[in-house]
Amino acid sequence: MAGLKPERRIAHLDMDAFFASVELLRYPQLKGLPMVIGGGRRRETAMFERLREAFPDTDWGPGTLDRIPVAFFPRLSEYAGRGVATTATYAARQFGVGSAMGLMKAAKLCPQAILLPVDFDEVKRLSRTFKRVITEIAPVMQDRGVDEVYIDFTEVPGGQREGGRVLARLIQKSIFEATGLTCSIGVAPNKLLAKMASEFNKPNGISIVHAGDLQRLIWPLPCRKVNGVGPKADAKLQSFGIHTIGELAAREPDWLIANFGKSYGAWLHEVAWGRDDRPVVTESEPVGMSRETTFERDLHAVHDRAELGAILTELCEQVAGDLQRKGYLARTIGIKLTYVGFTKVTRDLTLDEPTADAATIRRAAGLCLKRVDLTRRLRLLGVRSSKLVKPGTDGPAAPDQNARHPKPRDKAHRDDHTDLLFPELD
Ligand code: DCP
Ligand code: MG
Numbered sequence: 297m298a299g300l301k302p303e304r305r306i307a308h309l310d311m312d313a314f315f316a317s318v319e320l321l322r323y324p325q326l327k328g329l330p331m332v333i334g335g336g337r338r339r340e341t342a343m344f345e346r347l348r349e350a351f352p353d354t355d356w357g358p359g360t361l362d363r364i365p366v367a368f369f370p371r372l373s374e375y376a377g378r379g380v381a382t383t384a385t386y387a388a389r390q391f392g393v394g395s396a397m398g399l400m401k402a403a404k405l406c407p408q409a410i411l412l413p414v415d416f417d418e419v420k421r422l423s424r425t426f427k428r429v430i431t432e433i434a435p436v437m438q439d440r441g442v443d444e445v446y447i448d449f450t451e452v453p454g455g456q457r458e459g460g461r462v463l464a465r466l467i468q469k470s471i472f473e474a475t476g477l478t479c480s481i482g483v484a485p486n487k488l489l490a491k492m493a494s495e496f497n498k499p500n501g502i503s504i505v506h507a508g509d510l511q512r513l514i515w516p517l518p519c520r521k522v523n524g525v526g527p528k529a530d531a532k533l534q535s536f537g538i539h540t541i542g543e544l545a546a547r548e549p550d551w552l553i554a555n556f557g558k559s560y561g562a563w564l565h566e567v568a569w570g571r572d573d574r575p576v577v578t579e580s581e582p583v584g585m586s587r588e589t590t591f592e593r594d595l596h597a598v599h600d601r602a603e604l605g606a607i608l609t610e611l612c613e614q615v616a617g618d619l620q621r622k623g624y625l626a627r628t629i630g631i632k633l634t635y636v637g638f639t640k641v642t643r644d645l646t647l648d649e650p651t652a653d654a655a656t657i658r659r660a661a662g663l664c665l666k667r668v669d670l671t672r673r674l675r676l677l678g679v680r681s682s683k684l685v686k687p688g689t690d691g692p693a694a695p696d697q698n699a700r701h702p703k704p705r706d707k708a709h710r711d712d713h714t715d716l717l718f719p720e721l722d
Pocket of ligand 1: 310311312313314315316381382383384395396443498499
């Protein structure tokens, strides 16, 4: 079989109830109980005060966490405020509690659930640990956030056995040994299908998908399961009577393009047929370089024009410097704004020629700024370069994996206030 290319096997690994599982390592006596993670400051202080009162002879501290009686933990029913759940254990999910749900609403569904805040430091530490375990076994890994990664199994010794199941099992076992945490893994011909497959057997599951399984395993799923079909696109699909991926696959590409635009429509057709050739991009290849700054006081495009202009120029110079130092040119330049009230907007622009020149980046960033509302006060401004190329090579150094699939862009529109800020661009 020499010379034959091995079948592409891509895994998506996602930790199970990650933030909650991190707390269970510290408090193993809570295993199996409904627990919700969310809310503000750490509430364990109150718990320790009550413990010391009830058991003054015990030295309650970091070494005795696993001995705290369950009755002493804070409950969801005691919560008052506007916080939301970041996650819930599977026992709590049975009551209908889930991510992004208001804690007061969650309390109605499952008042007895234990409520703990997120320990970000611990979450980050364990995130680094499980990713290191993976790269020691399978080096081509792409970070997708704190609790998920893509892994290319194709060239890993044993990565093809049982469609990837053997390697997936080894990774699960190694992560569990190193951290005590469980995860779920989907292995498929590409990232798109792997991402869906990792959800099939949660928690602590492995799912293997082959190209021939499309009809049986993927087509019955709702369109929303496709990473890149958001609530808006889903609502529009539903309005056409398209509920499942199979129904999407049945539509003509021309019809999809006519109704969803050239790039998104074409993409919808491809994903419905399970097609996706995006590579797994490792950390060493940057997808973009960006700089941003949060202002010391909120700024206004008109009243603080000079200051904002100077900040933008400086950010562009920093991005240009980063690109030059690392030896890249960027084809796309974008900006990011956060308004007072935390609404965020981004705009980008693809250049005819890739660049690392500060003035060119500044001009492009200025054009992007013309496409946003500048009547509102700003908290943060950022400049991002992406679609990087190494000079002397044709292709992209790394396609922009962070950007979701192309979606219809907002129409550029003129805004007179930006002209005040960037008169030189006219
Ligand atoms: N998270 C968050 N806010 C959300 C969703 C998630 O802060 N709206 C955090 C908490 C999760 C972590 O990100 O623990 C990972 O998100 P997942 O969607 O993977 O959810 P879980 O890992 O908690 O659960 P699952 O077992 O379904 O993956
Ligand atoms: Mg998860």
